[in-house]
């Protein structure tokens with residue numbers, strides 16, 4: 439058997455390139471990153487540094503940011519691994535010009551510049567948009583779940599946190615007594631003062647965690663009580679990271695998670711907005727995203743597609759007011775069977791079984807079987823009877839101190855109707871079948887009309903591809919399945935770095951000169 443010989447045996451003299459620059463090929467993407475970061479205005483970052491000349495001179499944010507972004511693209515996330523790469527990897531050494539950067543400096547840098555990173559995000563996107571002209575014709579927005587840096591075993595109810603706090607108080611008093619005793623008599627069998635101080639510090643740290651988690655668990659329980667009443671289950675929170683929430687995992691089971699959300703431009707493929715929302719509240723970031731995008735890039739989005747659970751009435755109304763076309767799948771679509779040329783004519787008897795129904799054991803006709811007549815401001819039921827508005831501008835509470843204005847449309851002909859048992863089998867009151875119409879229904883109908891067109895269907899179909907590709911790349915290729923930091927603010931910063939790295943990749947691997 440013949441084996442390949444080593445090109446350079448260990449004792450043989452070899453000639454390495456005489457400068458770092460010679461080691462990096464002219465078309466290396468890192469050179470593109472260097473040019474891109476040179477074009478950034480770093481004033482907002484530089485203002486965060488103190489001008490006092492004490493200690494070691496600071497390392498410029500260009501090198502720190504570049505290392506973090508390039509590291510993310512190469513699957514290097516931890517600060518210690520970045521420190522190691524800056525000492526041993528020729529590409530990192532070239533980029534930082536052989537500076538030695540400590541892991542603590544990387545860790546601090548990532549957490550400290552929350553506002554400045556938004557500015558960098560905007561500037562990088564503006565540079566990318568110069569390369570790829572985009573009119574923001576089609577945006578897509580969505581969220582995903584990424585695990586928090588917290589154990590799924592350390593999730594407790596408020597009852598646990600209260601009893602743990604009592605126990606910690608007791609332990610604290612005992613440690614204080616011990617400290618007093620060591621002050622009076624010197625006994626080698628007792629713990630030393632340093633040991634007791636360490637114990638007190640650890641108790642205080644745990645107390646702080648418990649207090650934060652207790653507050654969150656109480657808030658969660660109250661929310662659940664408002665929704666489900668007295669039988670609601672108590673809220674559970676993670677002791678390690680109380681800002682995360684117990685949610686179903688993409689891989690199965692439950693764990694503390696965060697919900698990152700993004701808004702992406704279809705034409706350029708860039709992430710234009712990135713944020714972390716609390717729990718499942720992805721709907722809360724749709725309108726702020728559109729406002730931020732319009733302000734940052736001086737262009738108003740034309741079309742935006744989103745998941746149905748994000749398309750709340752408030753979002754649809756606001757986007758309609760802002761002149762942005764929404765594309766989403768709404769549940770309350772009008773039944774095709776209920777549609778007929780003359781609404782005062784009843785639906786054919788043989789078609790009644792095909793009308794949509796909703797409810798448990800005794801389902802009643804779904805509201806999509808009732809057709810709204812805008813001209814006469816009434817609903818037409820499948821029996822060809824009118825439901826006229828009885829109460830207008832009534833208030834309905836939606837939870838979280840929010841309310842919406844509703845109108846009740848009531849049918850007066852139900853008592854003589856032969857389909858009464860199919861239409862409302864559960865109804866025991868004398869009032870006829872009632873349909874509630876809220877203030878957002880007009881917007882929903884506009885969206886439904888838009889979704890009825892071929893263009894609407896295609897735009898909505900593309901949504902999944904636009905956004906899910908990004909989540910797939912971040913999770914599958916860059917290996918981002920869990921956050922490294924704990925706490926909402928730090929996790930938001932970490933997510934911004936990840937999304938920025940994705941955008942940077944789009945530029946430096948595009949092959950176009952920056």
Ligand code: SF4
Nearest residue numbers: 819821852855861871
């Ligand atoms: S019960 Fe009333 S609302 Fe229902 S189909 Fe009959 S008339 Fe119409």
